[in-house]
Structure formats: structure tokens, C-alpha cells
Amino acid sequence: MAKMNITAEPGKQEIVMTRIFDAPREDVWRTVTVPELIPRWWGSRSFTTTVTVRDVRPGGIWRFVQRDADGNEYAFHGVYHEVALPERLVYTSEFEGMPGRVQLETVTFEDLNGRTKMTDRSIFQIVEDRDGMLQSGMEKEVTESMDRLAGLVEKQRAR
Amino acid sequence: MAKMNITAEPGKQEIVMTRIFDAPREDVWRTVTVPELIPRWWGSRSFTTTVTVRDVRPGGIWRFVQRDADGNEYAFHGVYHEVALPERLVYTSEFEGMPGRVQLETVTFEDLNGRTKMTDRSIFQIVEDRDGMLQSGMEKEVTESMDRLAGLVEKQRAR
Numbered sequence: 001m002a003k004m005n006i007t008a009e010p011g012k013q014e015i016v017m018t019r020i021f022d023a024p025r026e027d028v029w030r031t032v033t034v035p036e037l038i039p040r041w042w043g044s045r046s047f048t049t050t051v052t053v054r055d056v057r058p059g060g061i062w063r064f065v066q067r068d069a070d071g072n073e074y075a076f077h078g079v080y081h082e083v084a085l086p087e088r089l090v091y092t093s094e095f096e097g098m099p100g101r102v103q104l105e106t107v108t109f110e111d112l113n114g115r116t117k118m119t120d121r122s123i124f125q126i127v128e129d130r131d132g133m134l135q136s137g138m139e140k141e142v143t144e145s146m147d148r149l150a151g152l153v154e155k156q157r158a159r
Numbered sequence: 160m161a162k163m164n165i166t167a168e169p170g171k172q173e174i175v176m177t178r179i180f181d182a183p184r185e186d187v188w189r190t191v192t193v194p195e196l197i198p199r200w201w202g203s204r205s206f207t208t209t210v211t212v213r214d215v216r217p218g219g220i221w222r223f224v225q226r227d228a229d230g231n232e233y234a235f236h237g238v239y240h241e242v243a244l245p246e247r248l249v250y251t252s253e254f255e256g257m258p259g260r261v262q263l264e265t266v267t268f269e270d271l272n273g274r275t276k277m278t279d280r281s282i283f284q285i286v287e288d289r290d291g292m293l294q295s296g297m298e299k300e301v302t303e304s305m306d307r308l309a310g311l312v313e314k315q316r317a318r
Binding site: 011012013014058059060061078079080081082084088090092094100102103104106121123124125 | 170171172173217218219220237238239240241243247249251253259261262263265280282283284
């Protein structure tokens with residue numbers, strides 16, 4: 001039920017991920033958008049994530065820095081295009097190690113009688129970047145991140 | 160030489176447009192990014208364009224309103240992700256008549272020994288939106304817009 005589903009058709013510029021959470025979408029939305037909670041679910045457990053800035057409004061900037069066990073840092077940033085509570089988030093995303101390679105992310109939250117289906121559609125500028133992302137081992141990391149998010153959504157509900 | 164080239168492969172989520180301008184890229188960049196000049200080149204001649212806001216910096220918002228001869232208005236807005244003078248502009252774009260349907264635009268300016276090759280890569284969330292844009296008669300409008308821009312770049316140079 002709560003499994004992550006990743007679709008990436010050959011030759012296309014997108015990766016579509018879905019996941020169902022056992023909580024109303026307002027709860028999922030709140031957990032996803034509160035900056036303070038980012039370090040507790042964003043990315044793999046093996047990284048420490050710091051939020052430099054996260055201004056969730058159209059035109060607002062976000063920037064996260066991931067640090068691995070060896071101290072290597074990986075920074076990501078982007079800009080929010082749309083913040084339509086509790087239905088849709090649209091924003092850009094760029095890994096600072098590859099300047100100019102930008103993704104467009106559309107995250108929708110759909111109500112399933114009290115549960116929430118989250119769909120994350122990542123669009124890449126070129127197919128090669130999409131394929132590079134798939135080959136980077138992102139599936140494992142994203143699955144882990146979504147598991148962390150699901151745990152956190154439940155913890156937030158129980159408070 | 161100065162012709163517009165539009166590429167849109169079947170089944171893909173992108174439209175790639177190129178145009179060569181007979182001016183250095185700093186001149187093309189300036190003409191493209193100055194808000195006051197937008198009404199003089201953006202879109203077809205048959206529309207009147209008003210710039211509501213255009214804040215060309217990462218996180219800056221832009222919004223243009225087009226009005227046709229009958230007084231119908233068509234508004235577009237987006238957010239700048241990257242402003243890398245004079246090489247690259249990355250921003251989002253949304254037609255307000257279709258909320259949530261967002262494009263990612265990457266415009267690059269390449270120096271060709273004093274002339275400038277501009278490449279505009281539009282990425283759509285889904286293939287159907289890309290195809291809808293192609294069927295809307297955008298080729299004629301974009302060609303006209305690029306012709307207007309080329310004339311304006313030359314006029315700016317002559318000043």
C-alpha cells in the first residue's frame with residue numbers, strides 16, 4: 001500500500017514518482033513544507049542535511065546542503081514557482097555541482113478518502129540528464145527519503 | 160542566416176528554438192532582459208503587451224499581460240531560476256488560463272565571432288501540453304517575435 005512507485009519511460013525527459021501516505025493531505029503538506037522538518041526526511045539517512053534557506057512562496061528560494069560521513073558537501077537550490085496549499089507545489093531544482101542543469105518539479109497531493117497520494121513529476125532539460133539521475137542510484141535514496149517522510153507524517157499526526 | 164529554427168521531435172516534452180542575431184551577445188542579452196523593451200518584441204505584433212512586473216534575478220517574478228484587438232487579455236507569469244549574464248537565463252512560465260501547467264525555459268546565448276546564437280529550450284510537464292502549444296499556432300507568433308527582437312537589437316546597437 002505505502003510503496004513508492006517510480007516510472008521512467010525510455011527516451012523521455014521525466015521521472016514520475018508516486019507514494020501513498022496514511023494521513024490527510026493537509027498533514028502531508030505541512031510535513032513536506034515546514035523547513036525545520038527537512039533534515040528529518042530529505043534524502044538518505046546516511047547524509048546530514050542543512051537548510052540554508054527555504055522560503056515557500058512563489059519566487060521564494062530554497063537551498064539545502066547535504067554532507068556525507070566523510071564531510072563532502074553537496075548543495076542543491078531552486079525557486080518556488082507555485083505554492084497551492086494543499087494541492088500542488090511547483091519549483092525548480094539544481095545540483096550546484098552541475099550548474100545550469102535544472103529540473104522542474106511538480107508535486108501534487110491527491111485526497112484518497114483521508115489518505116494522500118503524492119505524485120512527484122521531475123522534468124529534465126535533456127534525456128541524458130534524466131538517465132544520469134536514474135543511474136546515480138536515486139531510486140534507493142528516494143525510497144529511503146519517502147519512508148522517512150511517511151514515518152514523520154505519522155509522528156506529526158500522533159502529536 | 161537569421162532564420163528561426165524550431166525543433167519538436169514526436170513524443171518528446173520539449174520545443175527547441177534557435178535564432179542567430181547579427182550582434183554581440185551582450186547586446187542581445189541587454190535587449191532581451193530590459194523590462195521596458197518587452198512590449199516592443201514579446202509576442203505577435205497584433206497584441207499589446209504590458210509588463211506588470213519583471214525582476215530579472217534568481218527568485219524574481221515576471222508577469223506579462225497580452226491584449227488583443229478585441230480587448231481580450233492573456234496573462235503569463237513565472238519565476239527566474241538563474242540569471243547568468245550574458246550566457247544563460249533559466250525561468251518558469253505559466254499561462255494563467257491553464258493554472259498548474261508550467262514550462263521550464265532555458266535560454267542560452269552563444270558567441271559566434273561577434274554574432275550571437277540564441278537557443279530557447281522549452282520543457283513541458285507532459286507531451287500533450289507540448290503538442291497543444293505546437294498546435295496553437297505558436298510557430299508564427301514566435302517567428303514574428305524573434306523578427307521584432309532582431310530589429311530591436313539592431314536599433315539598440317545603432318544608438
